[in-house]
Amino acid sequence: MTDKKKITRRQVLVAGLASASALVLPGCSNDGPPTYGNLLRMGDNFTWRAQRLLLPSHRLAREYDRREISSIPAIGTTDPGDASNPYFQEELGGVYARLRHADFADWRLVIEGSVARPGAYSVADLMRFPKKTQITRHTCEEGWTAIAEWNGALLKDVLEAAGILPTARYVNFSSYDGWDDSIDMWDAMHPQTFLAYGMNGRELPVPHGAPVRLRVATQMGYKSMKFLRRIVVTDEFVDPGLSGPIQNGWSWYAGI
Ligand SMILES: Nc1nc2c(c(=O)[nH]1)N[C@H]1C(S)=C(S)[C@@H](COP(=O)(O)O)O[C@H]1N2
Numbered sequence: 134m135t136d137k138k139k140i141t142r143r144q145v146l147v148a149g150l151a152s153a154s155a156l157v158l159p160g161c162s163n164d165g166p167p168t169y170g171n172l173l174r175m176g177d178n179f180t181w182r183a184q185r186l187l188l189p190s191h192r193l194a195r196e197y198d199r200r201e202i203s204s205i206p207a208i209g210t211t212d213p214g215d216a217s218n219p220y221f222q223e224e225l226g227g228v229y230a231r232l233r234h235a236d237f238a239d240w241r242l243v244i245e246g247s248v249a250r251p252g253a254y255s256v257a258d259l260m261r262f263p264k265k266t267q268i269t270r271h272t273c274e275e276g277w278t279a280i281a282e283w284n285g286a287l288l289k290d291v292l293e294a295a296g297i298l299p300t301a302r303y304v305n306f307s308s309y310d311g312w313d314d315s316i317d318m319w320d321a322m323h324p325q326t327f328l329a330y331g332m333n334g335r336e337l338p339v340p341h342g343a344p345v346r347l348r349v350a351t352q353m354g355y356k357s358m359k360f361l362r363r364i365v366v367t368d369e370f371v372d373p374g375l376s377g378p379i380q381n382g383w384s385w386y387a388g389i
């Protein structure tokens with residue numbers, strides 16, 4: 134086959150995908166996360182749009198029994214306050230180290246953006262929401278899985294207390310190790326999306342994201358952000374730039 138033919142085939146494939154998504158979801162073509170012109174990323178976004186359109190209600194991730202809980206390694210950042218880590222950032226990591234030193238008594242989760250009542254929640258504040266438990270499987274893109282019990286508040290309950298405005302569509306998260314990422318309102322309202330302050334019945338350990346992490350049971354592990362700092366509800370998709378997963382080559386939507 135000549136080069137010319139190969140290019141032609143690829144062009145046909147791209148055009149086909151683009152028109153397929155336009156056909157299936159009229160009016161959605163300028164909506165949602167950017168594709169950066171990448172063919173694989175277009176596929177991810179197609180999966181996201183198709184799932185949101187075709188699945189009428191929240192699909193639940195499988196829940197397990199207590200005796201199926203397995204050991205779970207701590208991956209990525211295991212302590213944002215560790216100054217010997219090459220990724221350490223004083224502005225965030227230094228603050229985290231001081232908060233940790235005081236047992237996170239002064240930690241607050243800021244919730245702002247498209248909400249009627251922006252605020253800052255302590256761990257004790259989050260513990261006043263109905264306490265939820267899920268035993269679910271965590272799937273890391275590096276190829277391992279583990280089953281753990283997560284204890285916490287539903288993100289839905291906390292966001293509803295903050296008063297989500299009708300225009301709100303995305304929920305953005307920032308962490309003490311400089312990660313920024315987002316999920317859509319669908320996943321934010323999901324009955325298995327937690328703000329977890331506990332793991333396997335104990336306080337959430339530092340390597341797993343203390344004092345509070347996000348736990349998104351319906352997506353790959355990297356969407357479950359550890360060491361939460363701030364939540365911003367937005368009406369539009371916000372590209373987090375270099376601190377976000379898209380720029381690192383990971384897909385924004387990683388449904389499992
Ligand atoms: N803030 C932050 N969140 C993060 C990470 C990280 O390095 N920093 N790693 C992600 C990845 S790739 C995985 S698999 C899980 C790992 O969670 P664990 O360390 O509790 O097993 O957290 C995710 N959330």
Ligand SMILES: [Mo]
Nearest residue numbers: 273274354355
């Ligand atoms: Mo991961």
